[in-house]
Amino acid sequence: MSRRRAVAADQDDYQGAPGTLSRKQVLDAIRRRTSLRDADVRGLDLSGLNFDGMDLAWAKFAEANLSSCTFRNADLSGASMWSANLQDAVLDGAVLENADFDLANLDGCTVKGARIKKAIFPFANVKMDDVERAVRNGGRLRMDPIDLD
Numbered sequence: 001m002s003r004r005r006a007v008a009a010d011q012d013d014y015q016g017a018p019g020t021l022s023r024k025q026v027l028d029a030i031r032r033r034t035s036l037r038d039a040d041v042r043g044l045d046l047s048g049l050n051f052d053g054m055d056l057a058w059a060k061f062a063e064a065n066l067s068s069c070t071f072r073n074a075d076l077s078g079a080s081m082w083s084a085n086l087q088d089a090v091l092d093g094a095v096l097e098n099a100d101f102d103l104a105n106l107d108g109c110t111v112k113g114a115r116i117k118k119a120i121f122p123f124a125n126v127k128m129d130d131v132e133r134a135v136r137n138g139g140r141l142r143m144d145p146i147d148l149d
Contacts, residue, residue, distance in 0.1 A: 020044070030054070047085075057095075067105075092138065105143065112138030 020040045021029075026049070029036050035055040045065040052072040062082040066089055073093040081101045088108040097117045104122055111134050121131055125143040134141050 106141045107143040109134075109141045110138055111135050111141065 037055045038058045040060045042062045047065045047067045050070050054074045057075045058078040060080045061084050062080050065085045067087040070090040071094045075095045077095045078098045081104050083103040085105045092112040094114045096119045100120045102120050
């Protein structure tokens with residue numbers, strides 16, 4: 001491989017990449033600490049991955065399995081987490097401004113010190129007071145069961 005190609009390969013950029021990324025591409029971006037800003041990872045099983053400190057702004061995580069993932073100090077501003085499974089995820093210190101968590105499973109999530117301005121939460125199942133308390137003291141969010149009647 002030529003030196004130019006080797007350098008280009010080390011600088012993969014997944015920002016706004018067309019189509020949904022694969023789990024392998026996400027793992028590669030994490031390993032290289034490459035930005036996933038605007039990335040589309042809808043519906044992927046990414047459970048248990050460490051996204052700490054990463055740029056994930058405006059990424060599309062809708063319907064993804066993000067259970068037990070860590071997002072400490074990550075930038076998730078404007079990210080779509082619609083209907084994602086974030087059970088037991090760690091969002092401590094993350095920027096969640098304008099993020100959409102509607103219909104997401106946040107049971108067991110921690111958000112200590114997170115910035116939540118204008119974030120959309122599933123208020124039918126978790127109260128805003130509980131979210132604000134968890135931001136202040138680091139407690140786990142508990143979701144009310146969904147009433148199907």
